Amino acid sequence: MAKLVLSTSGTIVHQCFLDQERVSIGREASNHVVIDDPVVSREHAAIFQVGNDHVLSDLHSENGTFVNGVRVDRHILQHGDVVEFAAFNLRYLNPRASAESEMDRTILIPALSGSAGSGESAPTSPGFVAARSSRTHFPKGRVKIRGGARDGSIIELDRVVATFGKSGKQLAVVTRRPHGYFVTHVEGRRYPRVNQQMIGGEARLLRAGDVIEVADEQLTFLLD
Amino acid sequence: MLSNFIEIVGITDPGSVRQFNEDNVVYDPDDGVMVLADGMGGHRAGEVASRMATEIIIERLRTSVAEFGSSGDQHLPQLAVKQSINRANDAVFEAAEANPAYHGMGTTLVLAVFYDNRVTLAHVGDSRIYRLRNGRLELLTRDDSLLREQIELGMISAADARGSHNRNLVTRALGIEKQVSAHVREDEALPGDVFLLCSDGLNDLVEDADIELIMNALNSNLPLAAQHLVQLAKDNGGSDNVSVILAKVRKPFPAATRGTWIDRLLGWLLR
Numbered sequence: 001m002a003k004l005v006l007s008t009s010g011t012i013v014h015q016c017f018l019d020q021e022r023v024s025i026g027r028e029a030s031n032h033v034v035i036d037d038p039v040v041s042r043e044h045a046a047i048f049q050v051g052n053d054h055v056l057s058d059l060h061s062e063n064g065t066f067v068n069g070v071r072v073d074r075h076i077l078q079h080g081d082v083v084e085f086a087a088f089n090l091r092y093l094n095p096r097a098s099a100e101s102e103m104d105r106t107i108l109i110p111a112l113s114g115s116a117g118s119g120e121s122a123p124t125s126p127g128f129v130a131a132r133s134s135r136t137h138f139p140k141g142r143v144k145i146r147g148g149a150r151d152g153s154i155i156e157l158d159r160v161v162a163t164f165g166k167s168g169k170q171l172a173v174v175t176r177r178p179h180g181y182f183v184t185h186v187e188g189r190r191y192p193r194v195n196q197q198m199i200g201g202e203a204r205l206l207r208a209g210d211v212i213e214v215a216d217e218q219l220t221f222l223l224d
Numbered sequence: 225m226l227s228n229f230i231e232i233v234g235i236t237d238p239g240s241v242r243q244f245n246e247d248n249v250v251y252d253p254d255d256g257v258m259v260l261a262d263g264m265g266g267h268r269a270g271e272v273a274s275r276m277a278t279e280i281i282i283e284r285l286r287t288s289v290a291e292f293g294s295s296g297d298q299h300l301p302q303l304a305v306k307q308s309i310n311r312a313n314d315a316v317f318e319a320a321e322a323n324p325a326y327h328g329m330g331t332t333l334v335l336a337v338f339y340d341n342r343v344t345l346a347h348v349g350d351s352r353i354y355r356l357r358n359g360r361l362e363l364l365t366r367d368d369s370l371l372r373e374q375i376e377l378g379m380i381s382a383a384d385a386r387g388s389h390n391r392n393l394v395t396r397a398l399g400i401e402k403q404v405s406a407h408v409r410e411d412e413a414l415p416g417d418v419f420l421l422c423s424d425g426l427n428d429l430v431e432d433a434d435i436e437l438i439m440n441a442l443n444s445n446l447p448l449a450a451q452h453l454v455q456l457a458k459d460n461g462g463s464d465n466v467s468v469i470l471a472k473v474r475k476p477f478p479a480a481t482r483g484t485w486i487d488r489l490l491g492w493l494l495r
Contacts, residue, residue: 050379051370051390076380076387097389106264106350108330111395112373131431132386136460160434160456163441173441175452178459187444 002054002077002094004047006033008087018054018094023047025083025090026059039063039086047077051109054092056083141181143174143212143219150217157181165192165215172214174206174221181206181221188215226256229477230338230413233450234258234469239425240462246270247423247467248278256338256477257285258469262351262423264397265329269320273331273399276319277312284308285337292339292479301337301344302408309333309346309398309406316399330397333406334365334421336471340479343413346406349394352427354435355411356418356443361436365407368396391428418443419471422453425464429457439470446470 004023006014014033016023025033026044035044041061048055054077058065066084067075075081079097083090141157143164155162157176163186165171170188174181182203185191191198192214194206206212208223232253238245246268251258259278263270288304312333320326332349345353350367366372370393374380380388398404413419418439427435434456442449450470457466 050374051388051393053388053390055380074380074384076384076389078387105266106262106270106332106392106394106397108264108397108400109370109393109395111368112370112377131427131429132391132461159437161438161441161452167444171444173448173452175455177455184448186442186448 002092002097004033005091005093006035007089007091013088018047018049021049024059025085033090035085035088035090037086037088040088044085045083052096053077054094054097136178138176138178139180140224141174141176141206142222144222146218146220148215148217154222164212164217164219170215172212174212175203181223183212225254226338226477227253229473229475230256231446231472231474232256232258232469233447234260234467235450235454236467237454237458237465239465240458242463242465244268244271245465246274247425247465248274249467249469250278250282251469251471252282252286255286255289257282257289257335258421258471259285259333259335260351260421260423260467260469261331261333261398262349262425262465262467263329263331264394265320265326267325269326269329270331272319272326273316273329276316277331277333277398280312280315281308281333281335284311285335289337289339298340301339301342302410305335305337305344305346305408306406309335309348309404313398313404317402320399328400330400332394332423333398336419336421336469338413338471338473338477341413341476342410343419344408344410345419346408348396348398348404348406350424352420352422352424354420354422354432356420356436356439357414357416359436359440361420361432361439363432364409364411367394368407369394391424413473413477415473415475417473418446420453421469421471423465423467425462425466426453426457426468428464429460429462429466443472446472 002018024031024046026042027040028042043059044061045058045065056075058073064071077092079094081092144154162174171186172192173184173186184203206221210221212219232251234249234251236247236249246263248261259281261274261277263274285308292300320329332351334347334351337344347365350369353364355362371390438452450468453468454466
């Protein structure tokens, strides 16, 4: 279960579990977490439980609510977050709410509103729930083009895929992966060549200096 | 044979972390039907639920599709889809009731049926259907999930959703209750359209912009596109099972040209 630890100058002054749907924080004695400091508003902030999340919400406090040094209006608490109130630190502890604990299995829960109850589905704007940001690091590669319409230009390979050649004729894709760049045949009767040797149907790992020939383009692969 | 008009490829993969694959993918290019399910429940019961659902639904749909041609009733595909989902729900629910090891099992579901220049789409849970049209990717389904509701109600912003731990909470699933209400819609299917059915193991780990980029770049090689989508989800962590089905409309497929001997002959000649 998630826990809050209140401390000031390194000394723990209060601890409690987040076992209620709403936990209030403020100067007044009626709050769940009382912080007796004139800089803290009477009802300063609250923490709401929504599903697996604890959402910290500023209650229009005089001096604002800060998490890890950043002022927030609303914030989904992450394991180890520190909420700052003047000389007091309120630490949120919940190992389940860390980026590493994404192993949770799918669970069915009741819907929040009646809005989701009907049968027909309506189209929505794309991507309204963003993918979790990836912490994968990719190498930085680029290619120098000789021949064709893009002769002389340098193309940064800063996205996951980039295609070269002519669509409908001969096309190859260069794919960026954590452990390197790969070239793969996409379409056309003839396969692309790397260092004057035809590649097969499989992806081929590129080394710095490799020369790829596809349609009328010759690409020199460069790696930082 | 619808396979002359619509190309379909599907892949399912356990991902980089999990030992088991609770997703299931089935499709029949000849009948233009495809089903994808992401199972849930302890002790590998999710595998059972998603397999039961996909097998029952595809079986029912194939039988129904064979009967569409003669009737000319435009509502038939939607009706057949709903019936097949209800049948699967009954079966999964009953199996869960009957066997303690299966108790509480259920599954998400997405499916598509192509017929007469149109496509009937259905979903339950947080598996998704996207469509690439004129180079633009569009999400056609609304997740039955707490996170989607939170965002729509203004409780959190879409950007904040990245920090949420509610990704695994769905508000609707097949086989959990005696009855299930699926979201069913019908749409035009135009030549060049590419439909993507996926489990959340894809869209939780791969940004829509990258899905769009891959589908555009590798449009001419559908198996390679599908393989790239799954590979990227795994490269980005692969914390869940990943499944995708891609269906590309090659040319118009009016009902009249389907199933006749001329069509079969032409299909054979144009092979």
